[in-house]
Amino acid sequence: MDSRKNILVVEDHKSIRLLLGNLLGKDYTVTTKADGFAGMAWLTNGNIPDLIVLDMSMPRLNGLEFLRSIRNSGFYHRIPVIVLSGNDDEKDVAQCDKMGVAQYLTKPFNPINLRKNISEILAATETAAAY
Amino acid sequence: MTQFLHPLIQRRAKVIVLVGPADFSINLSLQTQPHGNSLHFREFDQSFSASAWLQESTLGEGKSELPYAIIANYHFLEEDDFRLLDSIQAEPSLRKIPFIAMVETLNGIDIQAALIRGIDDCFEMQTSWSIIEDRIKFLEQFKTTLLNDPSTTEIESFEYKMPRAKRAFDLVVGSLLMIPAGLIIGAAIAAVRLESKGKVFYAAKRVGTGYNLFPFYKIRSMYQDADKRLAELQHLNQYSGENAGTFMKFDNDPRVTKVGRIIRKFSIDELPQLWNVLKGDMSIVGNRPLPIYEAEQLTRDGWAMRFIAPAGITGLWQVDERGKDNMSADERIALDVQYAENYSVWGDIKILLRTIPALFRQGDM
Numbered sequence: 001m002d003s004r005k006n007i008l009v010v011e012d013h014k015s016i017r018l019l020l021g022n023l024l025g026k027d028y029t030v031t032t033k034a035d036g037f038a039g040m041a042w043l044t045n046g047n048i049p050d051l052i053v054l055d056m057s058m059p060r061l062n063g064l065e066f067l068r069s070i071r072n073s074g075f076y077h078r079i080p081v082i083v084l085s086g087n088d089d090e091k092d093v094a095q096c097d098k099m100g101v102a103q104y105l106t107k108p109f110n111p112i113n114l115r116k117n118i119s120e121i122l123a124a125t126e127t128a129a130a131y
Numbered sequence: 132m133t134q135f136l137h138p139l140i141q142r143r144a145k146v147i148v149l150v151g152p153a154d155f156s157i158n159l160s161l162q163t164q165p166h167g168n169s170l171h172f173r174e175f176d177q178s179f180s181a182s183a184w185l186q187e188s189t190l191g192e193g194k195s196e197l198p199y200a201i202i203a204n205y206h207f208l209e210e211d212d213f214r215l216l217d218s219i220q221a222e223p224s225l226r227k228i229p230f231i232a233m234v235e236t237l238n239g240i241d242i243q244a245a246l247i248r249g250i251d252d253c254f255e256m257q258t259s260w261s262i263i264e265d266r267i268k269f270l271e272q273f274k275t276t277l278l279n280d281p282s283t284t285e286i287e288s289f290e291y292k293m294p295r296a297k298r299a300f301d302l303v304v305g306s307l308l309m310i311p312a313g314l315i316i317g318a319a320i321a322a323v324r325l326e327s328k329g330k331v332f333y334a335a336k337r338v339g340t341g342y343n344l345f346p347f348y349k350i351r352s353m354y355q356d357a358d359k360r361l362a363e364l365q366h367l368n369q370y371s372g373e374n375a376g377t378f379m380k381f382d383n384d385p386r387v388t389k390v391g392r393i394i395r396k397f398s399i400d401e402l403p404q405l406w407n408v409l410k411g412d413m414s415i416v417g418n419r420p421l422p423i424y425e426a427e428q429l430t431r432d433g434w435a436m437r438f439i440a441p442a443g444i445t446g447l448w449q450v451d452e453r454g455k456d457n458m459s460a461d462e463r464i465a466l467d468v469q470y471a472e473n474y475s476v477w478g479d480i481k482i483l484l485r486t487i488p489a490l491f492r493q494g495d496m
Binding site: 013014015016017018019021022023025030031032033034037038040041042044045046047048069072073074075086107108109110111112 | 237242243244245246247251252253254255258262265266269273276277280284285286287289290291341342343344423426427428429430431432433434435436438439468
């Protein structure tokens, strides 16, 4: 019954993609994409992740644009998003807050807390879906 | 079929195709939303006539004839066995048109199947038009760019795997070193036991390969009741005032045992890590496993690469001639990243050979 949950990591720095892949890959099925566009393409190919870890500044389609299109979507708007940003620009934080993110983290981040938070968010989403 | 406009005007306006039962467009919130003259609607209550019209529109001059978007009633599509979608998917120029389905409730919709069929998105009937229109705008730009860019289907493999040769090296060298190390550790056990009460070995949680936590073994070099001694000797602390208590530095740290000073100087206290190596937690050569509070400072772009490498007892910066205390944190991290990106068995052997003189230089490993 308990099949592995899917996590999409959208992040343009390879070192962070590899770190998150290794960190989360033991408990979840992780897919990494190097920019918002590739992430979006993966979604439209019929993939529905249970959670998205999203970088803010990326080429082609940045974090805010990606988030906006997810939140505007009928299919994807309920997917919880954790933002992992290189800065804590007030404007970015405010926009993300407005569009709805589960968490806004800045680098350097605490990977063990991230793993714990992800597990809590996924458990909460599952309970909510049961009703 | 309802015709809204004179063909001349139709060419310049954006046409949205609506497919559904007779009252479909009325039930959508379209009619009540202001959208000016730039959008016009073409309604179809039968799938085959919609399909025929769409096929015809591809024969016109360029994409100005193609509709801007297609909005269909989901149950209508279902009843039709999704044949309209199949016919659209079969025609390349129709595939890039944003296709939206409208439904009473999203609960129970198989989203994955819908996406694969060619439905780009699905909204509940009462969704406001501005949201639907925003989504159509995005999809229109996105789908055209997407079809021209095949790189987006590449899959990245991120799992870090220890190369077999390196593991073999670790097992061979680790086992060989266990013999002399065992003797030294034996002597250390006796010395530590004689001098102070408490366990000889201890394990601290450290962050290793791929940010994996493991118990890092060492020989105890401090008194068991270190904290009590600390409180008693606080007045000898070189830092005074506010900083006292958070940062502690003593000329001869009274928490460290006399035996502790010796075993630290020659890194004998690190010898139990050979056991970590044999277990597979660590490698002989690699990036130093860090305490958790230090490791979480390095999860930045670029720096994080140092975790995508084996953890090791000795490494590039430990053998650097400058010595740990003469290098900045940035420089050490740079060496860690350099190791992560280019290590080899031969490189490891060189580092191992350089470790011997490094052991006798001043300062901690």
